Amino acid sequence: MAILGRSYDKLNDERLMELVVNGDERAFATLYDRYHRRLLGYFHRMLWQNREMAQDHLQDLFTKLARNPRSYDPSRPFRTWLFSVANNMCKNAYRHAEVVRIAEKHLMNGQDRVEAHGGVEVDRAHFRDRLDAELDRLDPDQKATFVMRFHEELAIKEIAAAFGCSEGTVKSRIFYTLKKLAERLKEFDPNALMPNGPQ
Amino acid sequence: MDHSERYDPEDIEHLMAERSFAELLPEERAYVLRHLSGPEEYEAMRALMLHLKEGPEEGEPMDADPMVRERVMSAFRDAQQPRWRIWLNSVGTWFIPEDGFAVWRPALVLGTLALLVVSTVVVVQRMNSSENALAEVKPAKQLGNEEGRAPMQQTDTDPAVTAAPTDHEEKGPGSAVATRNLQEDVTPMPQQAYAEEAKPDVPATTAHAVMDERMATAQEAPEDAVAFSDAEVARKEQQSSGHVVTLEELSTNMSVANATGKVRAAAPPAPMRERDAGLSCSVAQQPELLQLVAAGW
Numbered sequence: 001m002a003i004l005g006r007s008y009d010k011l012n013d014e015r016l017m018e019l020v021v022n023g024d025e026r027a028f029a030t031l032y033d034r035y036h037r038r039l040l041g042y043f044h045r046m047l048w049q050n051r052e053m054a055q056d057h058l059q060d061l062f063t064k065l066a067r068n069p070r071s072y073d074p075s076r077p078f079r080t081w082l083f084s085v086a087n088n089m090c091k092n093a094y095r096h097a098e099v100v101r102i103a104e105k106h107l108m109n110g111q112d113r114v115e116a117h118g119g120v121e122v123d124r125a126h127f128r129d130r131l132d133a134e135l136d137r138l139d140p141d142q143k144a145t146f147v148m149r150f151h152e153e154l155a156i157k158e159i160a161a162a163f164g165c166s167e168g169t170v171k172s173r174i175f176y177t178l179k180k181l182a183e184r185l186k187e188f189d190p191n192a193l194m195p196n197g198p199q
Numbered sequence: 200m201d202h203s204e205r206y207d208p209e210d211i212e213h214l215m216a217e218r219s220f221a222e223l224l225p226e227e228r229a230y231v232l233r234h235l236s237g238p239e240e241y242e243a244m245r246a247l248m249l250h251l252k253e254g255p256e257e258g259e260p261m262d263a264d265p266m267v268r269e270r271v272m273s274a275f276r277d278a279q280q281p282r283w284r285i286w287l288n289s290v291g292t293w294f295i296p297e298d299g300f301a302v303w304r305p306a307l308v309l310g311t312l313a314l315l316v317v318s319t320v321v322v323v324q325r326m327n328s329s330e331n332a333l334a335e336v337k338p339a340k341q342l343g344n345e346e347g348r349a350p351m352q353q354t355d356t357d358p359a360v361t362a363a364p365t366d367h368e369e370k371g372p373g374s375a376v377a378t379r380n381l382q383e384d385v386t387p388m389p390q391q392a393y394a395e396e397a398k399p400d401v402p403a404t405t406a407h408a409v410m411d412e413r414m415a416t417a418q419e420a421p422e423d424a425v426a427f428s429d430a431e432v433a434r435k436e437q438q439s440s441g442h443v444v445t446l447e448e449l450s451t452n453m454s455v456a457n458a459t460g461k462v463r464a465a466a467p468p469a470p471m472r473e474r475d476a477g478l479s480c481s482v483a484q485q486p487e488l489l490q491l492v493a494a495g496w
Binding site for chain 1: 211212234235240243244246247248250251252262263264267268270271272274275276278279
């Protein structure tokens with residue numbers, strides 16, 4: 001088998017993990033380059049937009065993968081398994097943090113920004129901050145489901161596999177999360193953010 | 200909620216992503232309104248979802264610190280090393296520590312201890328070897344300088360040996376020679392005795408004949424001053440701390456005397472020496488003696 005840079009990029013995740021199990025360093029580097037941005041963004045959203053904490057979790061995740069690649073179940077899609085591990089790490093982080101206090105801090109920052117802008121013209125960055133703050137107030141499973149669905153663009157089936165629950169549960173979570181966020185962000189009049197405005 | 204209806208929020212999400220409330224079919228509106236309060240809520244949720252899907256990712260970290268990648272790859276390389284190499288690295292670090300000062304003290308102690316042990320063993324071995332010395336060869340001149348030495352040491356188990364010095368001092372030089380011969384006879388010489396038993400076919404007859412001839416010759420020779428001096432030598436030998444084996448005795452296979460049962464006559468060995476001088480004192484030049492020596496030893 002020709003071992004070239006191009007061929008490594010064309011291999012799927014499961015094939016790369018087989019090579020990683022055999023000690024292929026280039027395969028492991030390819031997997032890292034392929035997923036480190038997405039995972040960093042996921043950790044960043046899940047861990048209160050703390051970049052340092054997100055990088056630490058990213059390093060911990062790939063270090064665990066490097067030391068124990070056989071923990072990956074080849075019967076499952078690698079991306080699903082990866083986000084499952086990331087989700088579990090975030091749950092552990094929640095257990096050791098005061099979620100409400102941190103979320104209130106972010107919420108206070110968001111309200112200050114709303115007052116500064118007068119609630120008339122709301123830029124997307126401000127809305128994003130408010131959205132993140134509201135996500136921090138959610139239940140960890142709801143938040144994780146929402147982030148996986150709308151930020152990581154995982155399918156319902158993949159999210160269900162990552163959580164180890166049914167697809168109906170995932171759908172229900174997404175629906176009620178959307179409903180709750182829409183209610184909390186009502187003052188921002190989301191219809192005004194649409195390029196064409198409300199119809 | 201109608202339990203027969205399949206609650207499928209994904210369908211609502213799908214509708215929200217594609218169409219506004221006004222664009223929904225009547226059946227779809229009815230279905231949506233079963234789960235939502237009204238079209239306003241539908242529109243709010245739809246706007247939020249569209250914003251999330253289509254909005255640019257702002258303020259999000261795209262790349263991690265390069266050091267994170269280095270640490271991760273380093274962890275992978277370390278995990279690929281075999282366990283014995285990891286163990287071996289620790290052994291090398293133990294022998295060649297970065298902080299050598301922390302190791303030199305115990306190393307010095309251990310080295311000193313080892314030196315003490317080795318030196319003690321060497322000293323003890325040397326002491327034992329000196330105690331186990333059986334005999335030494337001394338020239339005749341040295342024997343004359345050994346006057347006033349303590350009486351010969353005696354073994355407690357051999358009364359004949361114990362009694363010898365006392366008898367010699369009282370009786371005279373002749374008896375000293377006889378006593379000395381007696382001592383030679385009774386002095387245990389296990390190696391020669393064992394050799395004698397092991398090799399019965401030792402060609403001792405030839406040696407016996409030679410020695411007998413010598414003895415006979417010595418007996419014929421009158422006692423003279425040399426013999427008398429030899430007796431004095433024997434006496435002084437007894438006075439010395441130990442039995443001094445002469446060259447003649449070394450060249451003589453004592454097993455001959457033991458086998459024949461003959462006690463060497465008091466005839467002084469001096470003539471024998473004079474006669475033997477011409478024959479050379481070297482045992483190597485007398486094959487018969489060599490054979491006897493080889494058999495005995």
